[in-house]
Amino acid sequence: MNDYLSVFERHEKKYLISSQQWDEVLKEIEAYMQLDDYGKHLITNVYYDTTNWYLIRHSMSKPIYKEKVRLRSYGVPNETDQVYLEIKKKFDGVVYKRRTDMRLKDAERFLGHQPFLESVQNKQMIREFESVLSFYPDLKPAMYISYERLAYFGKQDKSVRITFDQNILYRTTDLSLAAGSYGKPILPRNYVLMEIKICGAMPVWLARILSEKHIYPSKFSKYANAYQDYLKQQAMETNKTVIEKEVMTK
Template sequence: MAIEVFNRYEKKYLLDEVTFKSLLNRISDYMEPDKYNKNGQFYSISNIYYDTDDNRLIRSSIEKPVCKEKLRMRSYGTPDAHDKVFLEIKKKYNGIVNKRRTSIVLNDAYRYMENGTFPSETECLNRQVLKEIDYFRSIYDLKPKVYLSYDRYAFFEKNDGD
């Protein structure tokens, strides 16, 4: 079962191939790929970000405030209608990321985000997080605004796992 509520520090880098290979060699004594990087391969992530009609959340985020928040639907790989995805509220305060998420079937996630219909299936569903997402939706009147997909190679400090 995936962790649904957590804090972490994160650094993200966009690298060209030469720099990536050089960096990979240099960090291999200190870092190891996360569990999704099977056989040293990247893995795909797909996101739908939700925002207001006037893009209030992204505009605020661009201004680099001390505190920012967003709501997204995330999948690892390309999901089918009955696959599980995550609905996530992600907040960042002074560089510390707090993510609260729940696993939900893709069709149910679309329906919930469209009209607020709570899924009937409760398996793997964190109702508390869903209530927080519901409150977030009520404040901002959100709509799907951006689809973003990318391949990722993520690392953790050896002997730490966080």
């Protein structure tokens, strides 16, 4: 994988839109955007975090700098399929993504703080990941998130991308990409997560569409929303246990 494909720097804006708004947006962008060759495809991720969930808790505090570490695959891989190791950083509103690919079993071993066995062309990228692993010695698989995506790119400017994510699922057990796509949904019913990704200023035609359709940016983060739901479920389980103990002691 060459450096152009393994390094990304861009602005990303998310929008939580209704199914009706989605239909309207698709009609409006038809003249400017083209569906990529994959059509609707499944994206699967395993997010890595510390024992006390430091990375996501820090991210949710809205700092000027934050980062995420994840394994990503397109579809459900087996242990010898290629997957992507990614470090996603955000500084002052700009997203920087560094990634490299390797076989799933080697990636899991590497992120599990085991000696790196496979030869990879981009040695610099591996050194960056090793630096992150040394900074977070208790980094481990924390959450699985998958979703179905439709991705569009600009006909005139391919750096302009719009994605639509549906059926966003998460789980905190069985944390391997090879285990398949299943879990608890986190999107509101009949809503879609739209994301606009650009390297410069937003095109005038796109800003017009958003204004006319009354579509505004949302703070919806897949990992953050899933983590909040996880905390809610944990609190409910704790309360249930407390109530059961109180009943038994009466």
